[in-house]
Amino acid sequence: MTKDIHSARADFPILKQSVNDHPLVYLDNAATTQKPQVVIDALVDYYTRLNANIHRGNHSLAVQATEAYERARRKVAGYINAERNHEVIFTRGTTESINLLAYTYGEKFVQAGDEVIVTQLEHHSNYVPWQQMCLRRGATFRILPFNEHGELDLALFERMLNEKTRLVAVNHVSNSLGTVNPIEEIIRLAHAHEVPVLVDAAQSVQHIAHDVQSMDADFYVFSGHKMYGPMGIGIFYGKEKWLEALPPFLSGGEMIDSVTPEKVTFNVLPYKFEAGTPNVAQAIGLGVAVDYLKQFDPLELQKYEEDLLAYGLNLLSEIPDLIIYGSPSHRSGILPFNVNGIQHYDMGVLLDTMGIAVRTGQHCTQPIMDALHISGTVRASLALYNNREDLEKLADGVRRVIKMLKR
Amino acid sequence: MPGIQELQKDLSDDFALLANWEEKYEYLIEMGMDMPAMKPESKVDENLVKGCQSSVWFDVKCQDGILIFEADSDSLVVKGMVAMLHKLLNNQPAKEVLEAELSVFEELGLWRHISSQRSNGLTAMVAHLRAEAVDCLAKGG
Numbered sequence: 001m002t003k004d005i006h007s008a009r010a011d012f013p014i015l016k017q018s019v020n021d022h023p024l025v026y027l028d029n030a031a032t033t034q035k036p037q038v039v040i041d042a043l044v045d046y047y048t049r050l051n052a053n054i055h056r057g058n059h060s061l062a063v064q065a066t067e068a069y070e071r072a073r074r075k076v077a078g079y080i081n082a083e084r085n086h087e088v089i090f091t092r093g094t095t096e097s098i099n100l101l102a103y104t105y106g107e108k109f110v111q112a113g114d115e116v117i118v119t120q121l122e123h124h125s126n127y128v129p130w131q132q133m134c135l136r137r138g139a140t141f142r143i144l145p146f147n148e149h150g151e152l153d154l155a156l157f158e159r160m161l162n163e164k165t166r167l168v169a170v171n172h173v174s175n176s177l178g179t180v181n182p183i184e185e186i187i188r189l190a191h192a193h194e195v196p197v198l199v200d201a202a203q204s205v206q207h208i209a210h211d212v213q214s215m216d217a218d219f220y221v222f223s224g225h226k227m228y229g230p231m232g233i234g235i236f237y238g239k240e241k242w243l244e245a246l247p248p249f250l251s252g253g254e255m256i257d258s259v260t261p262e263k264v265t266f267n268v269l270p271y272k273f274e275a276g277t278p279n280v281a282q283a284i285g286l287g288v289a290v291d292y293l294k295q296f297d298p299l300e301l302q303k304y305e306e307d308l309l310a311y312g313l314n315l316l317s318e319i320p321d322l323i324i325y326g327s328p329s330h331r332s333g334i335l336p337f338n339v340n341g342i343q344h345y346d347m348g349v350l351l352d353t354m355g356i357a358v359r360t361g362q363h364c365t366q367p368i369m370d371a372l373h374i375s376g377t378v379r380a381s382l383a384l385y386n387n388r389e390d391l392e393k394l395a396d397g398v399r400r401v402i403k404m405l406k407r
Numbered sequence: 408m409p410g411i412q413e414l415q416k417d418l419s420d421d422f423a424l425l426a427n428w429e430e431k432y433e434y435l436i437e438m439g440m441d442m443p444a445m446k447p448e449s450k451v452d453e454n455l456v457k458g459c460q461s462s463v464w465f466d467v468k469c470q471d472g473i474l475i476f477e478a479d480s481d482s483l484v485v486k487g488m489v490a491m492l493h494k495l496l497n498n499q500p501a502k503e504v505l506e507a508e509l510s511v512f513e514e515l516g517l518w519r520h521i522s523s524q525r526s527n528g529l530t531a532m533v534a535h536l537r538a539e540a541v542d543c544l545a546k547g548g
Contacts, residue, residue, distance in 0.1 A: 020428045343482040345461055350484070353428035404433050405483055 022355025150326025178334025
């Protein structure tokens, strides 16, 4: 028996409040999603009854906390269909996961003259770490551009792949335009050249397909806080053969096997990549968020969110002088727009006075804004608890702002 | 010319008549629209105030120890803030500008909507005007 999506909103206590004397309309979910009560309870419960440092103490609390932490790892592994639990590494979030790979992979596998491919659709966190790694290693940083629809050109991508290509880093869904990239096809083309692919799933794992084996991702990274889990926890997934081949990222406690003044032998997976005391409560909270999400039928959830997005885009497109950015054939979760003659910043501040939370600016994607020749956009972004009324309020709010500013 | 404190009180009283946030911002935006226009040739990079999310220009002159300025922004909300600063600080002695406690922004709560921005535009604007006031005082000897 799956849970009814329409019942979800009641699970999120923060949505019941008023902001600036209006009921909150939260449409900044691509920045972070709100948390269901069960996740909040899990954090409180951990510190109320379970807190201990994991993997070392042999007292009861330490054993229970370790079990809960490892159970969370298994839940995440199940959610993304990882073949092995130890392919799932806990990090602080997507940014740390990408940096982990940029440093370790760069050190081991990238030499002067090699090439790394990213796309023009990337968030800075899947762009700058690769650019910097290429600078350190003397490698070439190559950027696959997007076309007038906000989509990647796969024919061009195929031509960019060559014997010098060492890695492809690409998002599944663009945080700025919402473009759903053809990830299976990108991976297939890269693999044909024996090039591994990192998938930035920060904006996709909570909305659309997230099966790492069926897409054959080599590396797959995301943040807990954008999928109804706590902040400060994220996932770095890598195929076992890659994780075995990579050197550790951070060194310290937990990640070692034996230590002498001369040398160190490293711990087995996944601990080799989890130096120091991890965010145990947050990891457990992420496991609970996964449980929460798994109550819904995934296809039904995806259809609900896609219908909602189409409804919202349609409402906005009826507003005179409003521009929606990108027209990809498949879009997820994101409504990026501006109104002619109105600064995105003004739109955001004034919508906030009506209790409507959106984000404005560059969304950490300056290359996209530069390509579109704009200084930024207004971005409304969806989660499973949003409904048509939220989008009607957004459209009404935008019309009112236009009235306020254009006279 | 009324003093800065008196002008702050007037602004405060004006805003007190407005029922909600929307009306307050509407009023703020109107203040921006009613502000004397800045000469287009003054909108040059050297008059841009760094640290603001939107573009803000200040063209400040010092005459006999008095600050006289024109200002503009490409954001209408920020322009409203600029107009408030203009109402309070334009044509005021540099010494007064330096010593003024600008409490009205915080008092009206308009501050908090922009203070969560990565760089606080209002702080940058006020710091810019204070630096100009210091120069003006130095010139006046």
